[in-house]
Amino acid sequence: xxxxxxxxxxxxxxxxxxxxxxxxxxxxxxxxxxxxxxxxxxxxxxxxxxxxxxxxxxxxxxxxxxxxxxxxxxxxxxxxxxxxxxxxxxxxxxxxxxxxxxxxxxxxxxxxxxxxxxxxxxxxxxxxxxxxxxxxxxxxxxxxxxxxxxxxxxxxxxxxxxxxxxxxxxxxxxxxxxxxxxxxxxxxxxxxxxxxxxxxxxxxxxxxxxxxxxxxxxxxxxxxxxxxxxxxxxxxxxxxxxxxxxxxxxxxxxxxxxxxxxxxxxxxxxxxxxxxxxxxxxxxxxxxxxxxxxxxxxxxxxxxxxxxxxxxxxxxxxxxxxxxxxxxxxxxxxxxxxxxxxxxxxxxxxxxxxxxxxxxxxxxxxxxxxxxxxxxxxxxxxxxxxxxxxxxxxxxxxxxxxxxxx
Amino acid sequence: xxxxxxxxxxxxxxxxxxxxxxxxxxxxxxxxxxxxxxxxxxxxxxxxxxxxxxxxxxxxxxxxxxxxxxxxxxxxxxxxxxxxxxxxxxxxxxxxxxxxxxxxxxxxxxxxxxxxxxxxxxxxxxxxxxxxxxxxxxxxxxxxxxxxxxxxxxxxxxxxxxxxxxxxxxxxxxxxxxxxxxxxxxxxxxxxxxxxxxxxxxxxxxxxxxxxxxxxxxxxxxxxxxxxxxxxxxxxxxxxxxxxxxxxxxxxxxxxxxxxxxxxxxxxxxxxxxxxxxxxxxxxxxxxxxxxxxxxxxxxxxxxxxxxxxxxxxxxxxxxxxxxxxxxxxxxxxxxxxxxxxxxxxxxxxxxxxxxxxxxxxxxxxxxxxxxxxxxxxxxxxxxxxxxxxxxxxxxxxxxxxxxxxxxxxxxxxxxxxxxxxxxxxxxxxxxxxxxxxxxxxxxxxxxxxxxxxxxxxxxxxxxxxxxxxxxxxxxxxxxxxxxxxxxxxxxxxxxxxxxxxxxxxxxxxxxxxxxxxxxxxxxxxxxxxxxxxxxxxxxxxxxxxxxxxxxxxxxxxxxxxxxxxxxxxxxxxxxxxxxx
Numbered sequence: 006x007x008x009x010x011x012x013x014x015x016x017x018x019x020x021x022x023x024x025x026x027x028x029x030x031x032x033x034x035x036x037x038x039x040x041x042x043x044x045x046x047x048x049x050x051x052x053x054x055x056x057x058x059x060x061x062x063x064x065x066x067x068x069x070x071x072x073x074x075x076x077x078x079x080x081x082x083x084x085x086x087x088x089x090x091x092x093x094x095x096x097x098x099x100x101x102x103x104x105x106x107x108x109x110x111x112x113x114x115x116x117x118x119x120x121x122x123x124x125x126x127x128x129x130x131x132x133x134x135x136x137x138x139x140x141x142x143x144x145x146x147x148x149x150x151x152x153x154x155x156x157x158x159x160x161x162x163x164x165x166x167x168x169x170x171x172x173x174x175x176x177x178x179x180x181x182x183x184x185x186x187x188x189x190x191x192x193x194x195x196x197x198x199x200x201x202x203x204x205x206x207x208x209x210x211x212x213x214x215x216x217x218x219x220x221x222x223x224x225x226x227x228x229x230x231x232x233x234x235x236x237x238x239x240x241x242x243x244x245x246x247x248x249x250x251x252x253x254x255x256x257x258x259x260x261x262x263x264x265x266x267x268x269x270x271x272x273x274x275x276x277x278x279x280x281x282x283x284x285x286x287x288x289x290x291x292x293x294x295x296x297x298x299x300x301x302x303x304x305x306x307x308x309x310x311x312x313x314x315x316x317x318x319x320x321x322x323x324x325x326x327x328x329x330x331x332x333x334x335x336x337x338x339x340x341x342x343x344x345x346x347x348x349x350x351x352x353x354x355x356x357x358x359x360x361x362x363x364x365x366x367x368x369x370x371x372x373x374x375x376x377x378x379x380x381x382x383x384x385x386x387x388x389x390x391x392x393x394x395x396x397x398x399x400x401x402x403x404x405x406x407x408x409x410x411x
Numbered sequence: 412x413x414x415x416x417x418x419x420x421x422x423x424x425x426x427x428x429x430x431x432x433x434x435x436x437x438x439x440x441x442x443x444x445x446x447x448x449x450x451x452x453x454x455x456x457x458x459x460x461x462x463x464x465x466x467x468x469x470x471x472x473x474x475x476x477x478x479x480x481x482x483x484x485x486x487x488x489x490x491x492x493x494x495x496x497x498x499x500x501x502x503x504x505x506x507x508x509x510x511x512x513x514x515x516x517x518x519x520x521x522x523x524x525x526x527x528x529x530x531x532x533x534x535x536x537x538x539x540x541x542x543x544x545x546x547x548x549x550x551x552x553x554x555x556x557x558x559x560x561x562x563x564x565x566x567x568x569x570x571x572x573x574x575x576x577x578x579x580x581x582x583x584x585x586x587x588x589x590x591x592x593x594x595x596x597x598x599x600x601x602x603x604x605x606x607x608x609x610x611x612x613x614x615x616x617x618x619x620x621x622x623x624x625x626x627x628x629x630x631x632x633x634x635x636x637x638x639x640x641x642x643x644x645x646x647x648x649x650x651x652x653x654x655x656x657x658x659x660x661x662x663x664x665x666x667x668x669x670x671x672x673x674x675x676x677x678x679x680x681x682x683x684x685x686x687x688x689x690x691x692x693x694x695x696x697x698x699x700x701x702x703x704x705x706x707x708x709x710x711x712x713x714x715x716x717x718x719x720x721x722x723x724x725x726x727x728x729x730x731x732x733x734x735x736x737x738x739x740x741x742x743x744x745x746x747x748x749x750x751x752x753x754x755x756x757x758x759x760x761x762x763x764x765x766x767x768x769x770x771x772x773x774x775x776x777x778x779x780x781x782x783x784x785x786x787x788x789x790x791x792x793x794x795x796x797x798x799x800x801x802x803x804x805x806x807x808x809x810x811x812x813x814x815x816x817x818x819x820x821x822x823x824x825x826x827x828x829x830x831x832x833x834x835x836x837x838x839x840x841x842x843x844x845x846x847x848x849x850x851x852x853x854x855x856x857x858x859x860x861x862x863x864x865x866x867x868x869x870x871x872x873x874x875x876x877x878x879x880x881x882x883x884x885x886x887x888x889x890x891x892x893x894x895x896x897x898x899x900x901x902x903x904x905x906x907x908x909x910x911x912x913x914x915x916x917x918x919x920x921x922x923x924x925x926x927x928x929x930x931x932x933x934x935x936x937x938x939x940x941x942x943x944x945x946x947x948x949x950x951x952x953x954x955x956x957x958x959x960x961x962x963x964x965x966x967x968x969x970x971x972x973x974x975x976x977x978x979x980x981x982x983x984x985x986x987x988x989x990x991x992x
Binding site: 286287324325327328402 | 450451452456511512513514517520521524585586587738739740741825828829832833844968973
């Protein structure tokens with residue numbers, strides 16, 4: 006019967022799917038080392054490659070800094086690199102990890118480390134041991150330094166004293182130090198971005214505050230009710246901008262802040278500014294970095310009204326695009342020379358207002374990865390269209406959370 | 412059926428869906444309604460959207476077909492489909508929303524911080540999505556076939572093309588309004604004809620023997636057998652035959668068939684007289700839609716019922732298109748309220764298909780024979796009312812049926828395509844969502860052309876079983892158990908979901924097992940769900956060192972109301988108002 010045959014075929018296909026997936030995964034798993042080692046020339050080249058490969062594998066954990074966890078994950082590869090019987094990584098207080106034999110020397114090593122950790126110079130010393138057939142008799146200490154400060158030490162243990170080991174340990178320690186310096190750099194970059202967010206927060210421009218208050222003042226006598234409303238808008242907006250907790254907010258909250266902001270701007274410019282809003286309601290709960298759309302709107306307002314007396318139009322669109330939300334902010338103002346814009350985004354120049362754009366771009370890249378930066382289409386006199394793609398879910402990103410550490 | 416009315420009705424539904432999808436954004440031109448435009452989706456709108464997406468071909472056509480063929484036992488289907496949301500409400504809704512996850516793989520990653528578990532969850536989302544899409548396309552094929560005599564595959568191709576085109580072209584810019592619209596359309600399309608049908612039934616003297624065994628013909632009826640089938644007779648039957656029975660040709664001859672099984676060749680016309688019992692078609696030779704698993708159910712009725720209950724109760728929470736909709740709720744409490752409204756909306760809807768099923772038993776019992784029982788909902792208006800009224804009501808029902816295929820299929824396609832582009836296809840700059848969409852639709856379409864045998868509601872039941880055995884353990888343990896580990900979750904999903912998937916594959920392949928073993932494969936939930944839970948718990952307990960370090964803070968975030976975690980924004984006005992008083 007054709008029905009049964011086709012039914013069987015379909016069932017077979019369904020059953021085969023998991024196996025195909027498993028095979029794919031297995032293939033990828035096993036293919037990697039085979040491909041990387043095959044086709045290499047002389048034994049020396051091979052050995053060089055092997056060493057470099059081991060070093061590369063040991064690097065990623067250390068990029069997160071020197072902790073028990075990262076030390077544990079890298080120690081094995083470091084020992085392979087040095088080819089010793091035992092290797093340990095320490096910080097100032099204790100042994101973080103002991104890889105290999107002779108772990109009973111932990112306490113002794115820590116005692117003898119005080120000198121090298123203080124001076125920052127490497128040394129080799131004989132280990133005292135009661136066990137007759139203890140495999141490690143000598144320890145080579147190489148300090149790990151970051152910016153000339155000692156963070157810890159790498160200790161390699163061997164049965165005999167050897168000048169080669171001393172040199173090698175020194176080199177490996179220097180290499181580890183470089184990784185730790187990179188970790189330090191990562192850390193300071195995150196801190197810098199945090200500081201930038203704080204700076205942007207503090208930065209709702211003094212002009213804006215001054216202008217808003219002046220506008221409100223102008224209404225106080227003629228239209229006290231309007232003045233009161235504007236003051237409330239102002240209060241809501243500043244409250245949002247100055248809030249302390251969390252680095253993220255939802256699109257709905259950000260749009261409300263933009264609403265307050267626009268109310269104040271409109272009080273000043275009246276009919277000259279019109280705004281269209283198109284929102285797909287399902288993207289409103291999307292989480293995004295705090296104050297990352299308001300600067301774009303502020304930018305659009307500035308560009309739209311700059312140097313012209315007639316009307317200006319801004320449109321804000323947020324639509325659903327699968328696992329992402331697509332936010333587009335468009336104005337019909339003076340636009341910008343793309344070359345100037347490129348310089349602003351790469352941080353070379355920062356004309357008035359430019360810091361907002363590059364800061365938002367930077368933060369989006371930091372949080373969502375480099376393919377989620379701002380996309381800006383503009384030319385002189387042709388207005389400006391800014392597109393931001395916000396993933397609906399990103400690990401570690403939620404309204405009350407801090408910036409995820411990479 | 413009159414094509415002059417049904418084809419425009421179906422076309423209208425398609426056009427309306429595309430239109431609402433493309434232009435259903437909230438737009439504000441004046442500044443005063445800025446607030447309205449940026450207001451989050453309320454529980455009622457979102458609940459209508461969830462219901463619209465959820466009520467699929469299985470609900471719209473399948474349940475009535477099953478009730479027609481199998482009687483009131485099949486009411487467990489609507490009960491299960493509804494009660495799934497009760498479980499969702501109690502255990503999952505609010506924490507899932509608070510996790511910030513958009514899809515199930517997102518949830519796996521948010522809870523367990525493991526890329527591997529994420530990929531595995533993605534694979535199961537694709538599997539469940541495809542299994543669920545398959546009956547939608549089959550249902551569309553059946554509907555169009557019954558209404559216009561188009562070939563079986565055409566309806567599926569139309570639905571697949573419309574959905575893939577709108578989704579891939581970015582036409583579903585605001586799916587919430589589309590789905591909410593579809594819910595009300597579906598409800599109307601079943602409710603209005605049902606009222607008229609009930610009136611017609613009243614006018615007919617309100618016969619009450621709907622569930623008498625066996626069903627019998629109420630008037631003389633000619634039945635044309637479209638596919639060769641085996642008739643099983645429990646008592647002798649006298650029938651007028653024009654065609655071939657048991658290898659002998661008859662021409663408008665009245666013959667007596669003794670007790671036993673008789674082979675009726677395709678193209679044969681059987682004329683039954685009033686009061687004749689409706690014979691039952693045998694499984695295996697019957698290419699129809701509503702009977703293939705029936706035997707298993709007859710042999711193990713209690714087991715099958717429990718299997719069904721477990722699958723539908725626990726499977727709802729793992730349906731990819733349902734989970735995605737909860738993201739639209741602004742916070743956990745709203746997600747819970749939404750679920751309560753969903754329970755009401757779906758409960759109201761599910762009162763209707765059984766009415767059609769019962770009326771179908773009275774007025775179209777021969778559908779049991781020809782294997783088109785799923786078409787009962789479509790045929791009844793014509794059969795009971797007839798004339799222009801019947802045609803118009805039939806067109807309304809047909810439109811509603813297409814709304815059911817379109818809404819569920821588009822929701823599923825979006826969910827599956829999202830997972831495919833994010834986790835399976837290689838990312839290249841702007842991710843190729845379109846390729847993912849086409850892929851998400853092409854596989855079930857191919858399968859629906861290849862497989863033609865499963866009843867719609869049963870096929871959906873299998874998707875539920877896989878979901879219940881893989882995602883239910885992941886969600887429930889992930890939310891309520893702090894010792895869950897990534898290896899445990901992966902092993903549990905593989906063991907439970909994988910076993911259910913294999914059982915499903917065996918069932919769909921027509922595995923010739925009989926008796927208890929066949930029932931075990933046809934209704935896997937009863938053993939595969941506990942298997943999934945048990946594996947997840949045991950493997951997690953065996954790998955205590957792999958508990959993610961952040962578990963306590965993650966669980967705190969899942970369970971604490973948002974106001975406790977973060978402050979309420981935009982409260983300045985309120986505060987100042989208070990202060991003024």
